[in-house]
Amino acid sequence: MNLSLRFWAALDGLLVRLRQRRATLSLLMDLAVVALSWQATYLFRLGFERWASARPAYDAAVLAGLLLLYALVFLLLQVPRSIWRFSGFGEVKRLAWACLLAGALGGAAVRALGLEGVPRAVLALHPVMALMGLVLVRILYRMLYEHMRARLHRGSGTVRQLLILGAGEAATRLIAGLRDGDSLIHGLLDDDPTKTGQRIAGCPVLGALDSLGAQCERLPLTHLVIAMPSLRGAARRRVFDLASATGLPVLTVPSADELRDGMPLERVRDIKPEDLLGREPVQLDEAGIGEMIAGSTVLITGAGGSIGSELCRQVARYAPRILVLYELSEFNLYAIEQELGERFPTLQLVRVIGDVKDLAHLRATLGQWRPQLLFHAAAFKHVPLMEEEHNAWACVRNNTLGTYHAALAAAEVGVARFVLISTDKAVNPTNVMGASKRAAELVIAALAREHASTRFMAVRFGNVLGSSGSVIPKFKEQIARGGPVTVTHPDIIRYFMTIPEAARLVLQAAAIGESGQVLVLDMGEPVKIVELARTMIRLSGRTLDEIGVVFSGLRPGEKMYEELLVSDEKTRVTSVKALRAASLQEEPASSHVILKWLHTAKDENVRASDLLAMLVAEYQPPK
Known part of the structure; x- marks a missing residue:
């Protein structure tokens, strides 16, 4: 290391050691500038010949009093807490107010004490001179700091x-x-x-x-x-x-x-992948959402999941009286509770470890807290995993039976609004997960007719960027490992939305939805998955030659494209431009018979997919 780099490195090390005493040193340096500005003001007013001899004998005492006054004002306006290397127009404004206040109080005190020996012009000009000096010192420090860092970086090559x-x-x-x-x-x-x-x-x-x-x-x-x-x-x-x-x-x-x-x-x-969407944000009825949530008790199932946790954040912004977090995963419940506790310290949180398949526990929880609003986000959603026969029954029990339990318990305690988080995979489903969510929609459609005091509604949206099980985290991991990135088919397309968009859609649906409705978002243009993968590779600074794209073939139950509406559903516009509403039609098959059978079905030979086909007419299970 040459002599120049050693000097700058030593200076950098000194500044790092002094940083822990930054506030004290900043205040002392500012007061030194104020004192020098007092001398400069006398020099400007009286000239070289008289700037020292024409002062009154008590001038040193006046200056000491002014320094004490400036120190108090600086501390009051938190001037010593500022970081000089970031100084900008905001810092100049703070200094201007400090000098104006201290100068006015100091001048008034000098005149009130009858200290006529201090020229009025000095009292008037000193705050201006002090401000100029304080700003100049910060500019010089920032120039020195940036020059030092640039020299060090050039020397290190980083x-x-x-x-x-x-x-x-x-x-x-x-x-x-x-x-x-x-x-x-x-x-x-x-x-x-x-x-x-x-x-x-x-x-x-x-x-x-x-x-x-x-x-x-x-x-x-x-x-x-x-x-x-x-x-x-x-x-x-x-x-x-x-x-x-x-x-x-x-x-x-x-x-x-x-x-x-x-x-x-x-x-x-x-x-982030959501940066690539660039879709215009949906304009929500904030007043209507706030009126619905503020001061009420809200319960969210699956509160620690991707959608559930974002729902908790969004709901907390509208100041509910109580927010009940219902979650099976201990870690997820702890994580979202800690985050909400830090961001919304005045919000009353109730943490409940519970399983939506446990109807008795749901009844006890809802009976104790009696929420006015329930968002049902608990679900299994990984399509290929749920296609495996040993997992299909778990999917049906959690997604369909769990929805029935949550909805039934909500109706029994008089919950005003029940919102089911559904998916575009419920439309003309080709897999167990989608069929289980379509069955859940039909369940709440049936309950909506039987329990008029509760509004039952569902919300459908496409793939949620960044949620657990989504394709985006997988792409990022594959790029970080050096590739290749795997895509199932070169022509596969999907609708995408961000997690905050999805959560806000759910809140809006709860505010404007009618019982027995499903609300869908205008998702814009679908995204070709292979093009998304290629864009992510290029934006990471890698080339397609370095990180290749390979096609692995469609997975069990996977579609080439997703839909948001069943073909015979009639939609209508809503008060929110990007939202449309349709009716949750119940199929002729009796959902209550199927659900009653689900309660006792454990080891029967009937496949879960065959059971779903009895309830969801448009679902054709694989042979």
């Missing part, structure tokens, strides 16, 4: 060399955050022609997004960062397509949903 896509507020805040890390920002791209040639937070805007390919050839880039959290629809997909075509690893700032949940904008992350 620096990430970035190009940022987007030149708005998100990019400005992102630059401030990245400058503290191992990053060198070469510039920004933006389609606003008025920004080209300008500098954003000291970084040049190099041109439009379409010039990305040329910039990648010209610059020694290692990563791209997309800083457009509010971009939606086709425009968002275009940006990701441009980025993926470069072959560089792509990072992004948090999405609008993540920002709403409190994630800092400056925290870049890898691309």
Whole structure:
């Protein structure tokens, strides 16, 4: 290591050691600046000849009093807690208010005490001089820090060399955050022609997004960062397509949903599959949902699962009186309870380990807490696993019988709304899992006619990105291992939505749905699975030659494409643009006879798939 690098490394080490005393040192340095500004103000007012001799004898006491006053104001406004290397316009505003307040109080005190020897111009100008000095010190520190980090990174060879896509507020805040890390920002791209040639937070805007390919050839880039959290629809997909075509690893700032949940904008992350959808967000009836949930008792079965846990988060935002978490997995129940306890400390949580196949326990739980709203998310949903005969009965008992138990117990205690979480695989089902969910829909359709005091409804949506058992985590693991990525068929397509979208759809359905209805979301265009896999490979910075795609063939019970509506279901529009409602028709077969038989069926020779075919007319079990 040469002498220059040793100097910068030593300085970096010193700053790291001083960081634990940052607040105290910051306050002392700020007070030193205030004191120097007092001298500079006298110099400006009286000139070199008189700046020392023309002062009153009590000037040192006045300065001591002012320093004490500035220290109190700085502590009140938490100025010492700021981090100088991140200083921006917000910090300047805080300093301006501090100097204005301290200067006004100090000037008023000096005049009130009759200390006429202190010139009024000095009292008036000193806060301005102090503000200029405080800001200048922070600018100089930030310049020194960034220069030091750049020299160290160049010496170590570990620096990430970035190009940022987007030149708005998100990019400005992102630059401030990245400058503290191992990053060198070469510039920004933006389609606003008025920004080209300008500098954003000291970084040049190099041109439009379409010039990305040329910039990648010209610059020694290692990563791209997309800083457009509010971009939606086709425009968002275009940006990701441009980025993926470069072959560089792509990072992004948090999405609008993540920002709403409190994630800092400056925290870049890898691309998630939901980033690729770019669908316009569904506009919900927030007032109606809030009126339904606020102050009520809500029970969620399967509260620790992918959909159930997100439902808990969404419900908690609307301030229910009590949230009952009903979950079979001890670990999942503990995890969601801990998270909710931290994020919503005033919310009363009830943790119940329970199985929806246990009707007596469900009755006791609902009888004790008497919820007004019940979301039934407990289910088995892995299609190939449930196709195996030794698992098929477990699927039927959990998905169909469990729904019957939850719905029956809800009706008996007078739950106002019961919402079943269903799936597009329940439409013209070709597998046990889908048929068991269609049977569950028919069960609540039957109960809806028998128990008019409870609204029974179902919600259907497609594949949920990131949920347990979904294809996306599997793709990510395969890419991380070096491939290949396995896709069942080159033409297979699926509808996708994010977990937060799914949870919000469920809440909206509960607010506007009528008894005996199924609500479905306009899922937009279906996604070709092989193209999703290829895009994920490219966005990871790998090529299709490095990470191949192989086709493994359709799995047992798997469809080439999914549907959201049974062919004879008649849909109607709802008050929410992206939602449509249909009737949950009950087939002629008696669901009550089948369910009664399910209670006692354990070792009979009848296959679970054959039993389902007796209830679900459109299901044809494999021979």
